[in-house]
Amino acid sequence: MTFAVTVGGNSVECGEDQALLDACLRAGVWMPNSCNQGTCGTCKLHVVAGEVDHGSSPVETLSDEERCAGMALACQARPRGDVELRPQGTSAARTANPLRDMVGTVREVSDIARDTRRILLGLNEPLTFDAGQYVELVVPGSGERRQYSLANTADEDKVLELHVKLVPDGVATHGWLFDGLAEGDEVDISGPLGDFHLPPESEDDGGPMVLIGGGTGLAPLIGIVRTALRRHPAREVVLYHGVRGEEELYDGDRLTELAEQHPNFRFVPVLSHEPADGYREGFPTDAFVEDVSTARGWTGWLCGPPAMVEAGVKAFKRRRMAPRNIHREKFTPADA
Template sequence: MTFAVTVGGRSVECAGDQALLDACLRAGVWMPNSCNQGTCGTCKLHVVSGEVDHGDSPEETLTADERAAGMTLACQARPRGDVELRPQGSAAAKAVNPLRDLTATVLEVSDIARDTRRIVLGLDEPLAFDAGQYVELTVPGSGVRRQYSLANTADEDKALELHVKLVPGGAATEGWLFSGLAAGEAVEVSGPLGDFRLPDEADDVGAPMVLIGGGTGLAPLIGIARTALRRHPDRDVVLYHGVRGESELYDLARLSDLERDYANFRFVPVLSHEPADGYREGFPTDAFVEDIPSARGWSGWLCGPPAMVEAGVKAFKRRRMAPRNIHREKFTPADA
């Protein structure tokens, strides 16, 4: 049985066992979304009319008071009948790249840093996405799904590049991606997902940018930075990469090439626990504060562990960056 889900005047069909967010994204209707696991609250919205089943919505993300006030998490809720929804704030529905399910072929599996792999997935047909978004992979034989950011620009739409960090005991990493995955294998992919992306080109005025990534949080920032520089080659862009030690750094040659090709691009690796000659020590958010006296008029992009992201938000505000220009993507453990 299917029901009508209406968002911003647009109506889509949603099966009774399908998440509201999934139905909207597959129909190309925008809805705020980030983690898609019920932990971030980005997709929280108002149920204007109708009823929903809140499913596995965590109490800490969607409180009892919020449920009573008609709020729901679109990534977890299922419709019990026809439903009208309203995103929070002034957000309104808009067209986006639709969510799709595809079968990809593994083109490359390579170790690029300590406990870090680059995985490249080839597609028979292009996947439309925006730089900074992510895809979900399904672990064979288990139904377990895990999310990985794309390091691509939007025109690199038939070979998806993922940077994956080993998680001890992880069902997807230790149990699959780091234990035998090889070129030629088939992988089930769903995407694109997430709101961590540049504004549309028509709205991108070329203002200065600072990007801070922790660990494999570097992946989407590479795609975002490359896209931003192609649009406005003379814009100021500073990219910080924070890791524990030199053995966790990667893609130094690619980032060095960007510095060569764009005079106003600067890459700053920062080591927090294992100092090495020639590298900054400490945390990337502190390095930003030391380097940039004022970020008024800049946009800020943060991707990585939650603690680093929150520290980055504080650092950006300390340097007078407007809150509306701060973009964030938290890498939360699957069991959070």
């Protein structure tokens, strides 16, 4: 059985066991989304008419008071009948890259840093996405899904690049991606997902940018930086990569080469716990505060552990960056 879901003047069909967000994205109708696990609250919306089943929506993200007030999490809620929705902060939905299910073939599995792997997945058909978005992988034999950001630019649409950090006892990493995954294996993929990406090129004024990634939070920033510099080769861009020690750094050669091609681009690796000659020490958010006296007019991009992202928001605001220009993607553990 399906129901009509109306959002921003668009009407899509949604199955009774299908999440509202999933139905809209598959129809190419944009709705705010980030974690798609019910933990971030980005997809919180108003149910203007009709009723929904909140499913496993965490009370920490959607309180009882909000439920009574007609709020819901689009990534968790299912329709009980025809419904009309209004995302927060917007009165109309816009076109999105359609969410699709695909099968990818493993092209490469390589160790690039301590407990970190690069995985390349080949597709039979191109995937339409924006640099910075992510895909979900289905863990074989479990039905569990795990999210991984794309390091690609939008034109690199037939071989997806993922950077994966080993999670001790992790269902996806410990039991699969770091133990048994091999070239030629087929992987079930859904994507693209997430709102962490540059604005359309027509709205990009080429202004200065600062990006801070923690660990494999570097992955989407690589795609975003390369896209930003392709659009405006002379723009000022600073990219910080924060890790515990030198053995966790990766893609330095790739980013150094990018800096040689674009004199206004700087790459700054920062080590927090294991100092080494030639590298900044401390936290990347502190390094930014030391380096930049004012970020008024800049855009900021943060990706990685929640604590680092929150520290980055404070650092950006301290340097007078407008809150509307701060973009963030938190890597929340799947069991959170």
